Amino acid sequence: MKGDLFSSEHMVQPAYAPGMSVQNAKTIKYALNGEMLARQGAMIAYRGNLQFERKGQGMGGMLKRAVTGEGLPLMTVRGQGEAWFAHEAQNCFVVEIDPGDALTVNGRNVLCFDPTLAYEIKTVKGAGVTGGGLFNSVFTGQGKLGLVCEGNPLVIPVSHQQPVFVDTDAVVGWSAHLHTSLHRSQSFGSMIRGGSGEAVQLKLEGEGFVVVRPSEATPQKVQQH
Numbered sequence: 382m383k384g385d386l387f388s389s390e391h392m393v394q395p396a397y398a399p400g401m402s403v404q405n406a407k408t409i410k411y412a413l414n415g416e417m418l419a420r421q422g423a424m425i426a427y428r429g430n431l432q433f434e435r436k437g438q439g440m441g442g443m444l445k446r447a448v449t450g451e452g453l454p455l456m457t458v459r460g461q462g463e464a465w466f467a468h469e470a471q472n473c474f475v476v477e478i479d480p481g482d483a484l485t486v487n488g489r490n491v492l493c494f495d496p497t498l499a500y501e502i503k504t505v506k507g508a509g510v511t512g513g514g515l516f517n518s519v520f521t522g523q524g525k526l527g528l529v530c531e532g533n534p535l536v537i538p539v540s541h542q543q544p545v546f547v548d549t550d551a552v553v554g555w556s557a558h559l560h561t562s563l564h565r566s567q568s569f570g571s572m573i574r575g576g577s578g579e580a581v582q583l584k585l586e587g588e589g590f591v592v593v594r595p596s597e598a599t600p601q602k603v604q605q606h
Contacts, residue, residue, distance in 0.1 A: 390405075393410075396410065396412035396463055398412065399412045399413070399414055400412060400495065400525060401417075401475055401493065401494075401495065401525040401527055402475070403473055403474070403475055404465060404473075406472055406473065407467055407470050407471065407472065407473060408425070408465050408466065408467045408473060409465070409466045409467070409473045409475065409492060409493060409527040410463060410464070410465050410466075411458075411463070411464050411465075411466065411493060412463050413429070413431065413458060413459075413460060413461060413462055413463065413464060414461050415459070415461075415496070416457060416458065416459045416496050417457075417458050417493060417494070417495060417496055418436065418455050418456070418457055418458070418493065418494055418495075418496060419455065419456055419458055419464075419466050419492065419493035419494075420453075420454065420455065420456075420466070420468060420491055420492050420493065421435060421454040421455060421456045422456075423466040423467065423468050423492055423493065424456075424458070424464055424465070424466055425465050425466065425467050426464070426465045427462055427463060427464040427465065428462055428463055429460065429461050429462015429463055430460045430461055430462055431458055431459065431460040431461075431462045431464060432458070432459050432460050433456050433457075433458055434456060434457045434458075434459070435455075435456050435457075436455040436456055436457050453488040453491055453500065453502060453518045454488075466492050466493050466527065467492075467529075468492055468529045469529075469531075471529040471530055471531050472529065472530050472531070472532065472533060472534075473492060473527060473528070473529055474527070474528045474529075474530065474534070475525050475526070475527055475528075476525065476526045476527075476528060477524075477525055477526075478498060478520055478521070478522060478523060478524060478525070478526055479523055480522070480523050482521065483519060483520070483521050483556070483557035483558060484519070484520045484521075484526070484554055484555075484556065484557055485503070485505070485517040485518070485519045485520075485554055485555055485556075485557040486517060486518050486519075486520065486526070486528065486553065486554035487517055487518075487552065487553055487554060488502070488516070488517070488518050490528050490529055490530060490553045490554065490594075491518060491526070491527075491528065491529075492527040492528060492529045493526075493527040494520070494524065494525065494526040494527060495524030495525050495526075496524075497522055497523055497524040498520050498521070498522045498523070498524040498525075498526060499520070499521050499522045500518050500519065500520050500521075501518070501519050502516055502517070502518055502519075503516065503517060503518075503519050504516055505517055505561055505583070506560070506561050506562075517554070519557050521557075528553070528554075530553055530592075530594045531594050531595075531596050532594055532595040532596060533595065534553055534592050534593060534594050534595070535592070535593050535594075535595065536590055536591075536592050537590060537591050537592075537593065538589075538590050539555070539556070539559055539585050539586070539587060539588065539589050539590060539591055540587075540588055541586070541587065541588060544584055544585060544586040545584075545585050545591050546564055546582040546583070546584050546585075547582060547583050547585065547591055547593050548582060548583075548593070549581055549582065549583050551593045551594055551595075551596065552583060552591065552592070552593050552594075553592040553593060553594055554591075554592050555585055555589060555590065555591040555592065556587075556588075556589025556590055556591075558587060558589060559585045559586060559587040559588075559589045559591070560585070560586045560587050561583055561584065561585055561586075562583075562584045562586075563581055563582070563583065563584070564581070564582045564583070564584040565581055565582075
């Protein structure tokens with residue numbers, strides 16, 4: 382057969398190195414000889430001898446997920462072969478984390494990661510349950526982390542001179558050592574509608590960066606994740 386479908390852009394090639402790589406804008410490939418972790422249900426194809434096992438979150442993670450709807454439902458993948466991961470045709474990115482780094486990420490944006498990375502579900506400091514029950518996954522160690530994002534994300538530098546305010550429904554993640562707090566202001570949309578409601582932003586201060594997506598989470602999608 383012939384046609385654009387069979388071009389090099391779409392045809393999968395054998396892996397030349399172990400570990401994680403971006404297959405295309407919507408998919409991450411993992412060449413596996415051992416173990417890795419991925420979001421439950423994110424595997425779209427694999428070849429080789431691989432086993433998939435649901436990974437529990439522990440009592441603390443289960444409680445936080447029950448209270449807030451946030452969490453990090455994971456599966457462990459073991460064996461030798463190649464696996465491809467994706468989620469709702471969202472854009473995929475790979476972040477390399479080095480010793481001393483700490484990255485906090487919204488659970489809905491985690492796709493897969495190396496077993497050499499440690500993660501812990503923590504409350505976002507300064508937010509609390511009144512701020513929407515913000516619980517993020519903090520990654521440390523050394524390895525690669527695969528993320529998904531609706532659209533192309535913005536990476537905004539944060540400095541002591543210029544704190545950054547982000548919508549709590551649009552934030553993907555940030556440097557974990559940044560100071561966070563809630564900031565309330567009346568939104569322009571609320572003013573147009575004649576309402577008196579308040580918009581809540583997450584204020585980030587210090588030295589680092591914050592990643593935001595070009596859309597807010599709809600109530601339906603928040604429930605799904």
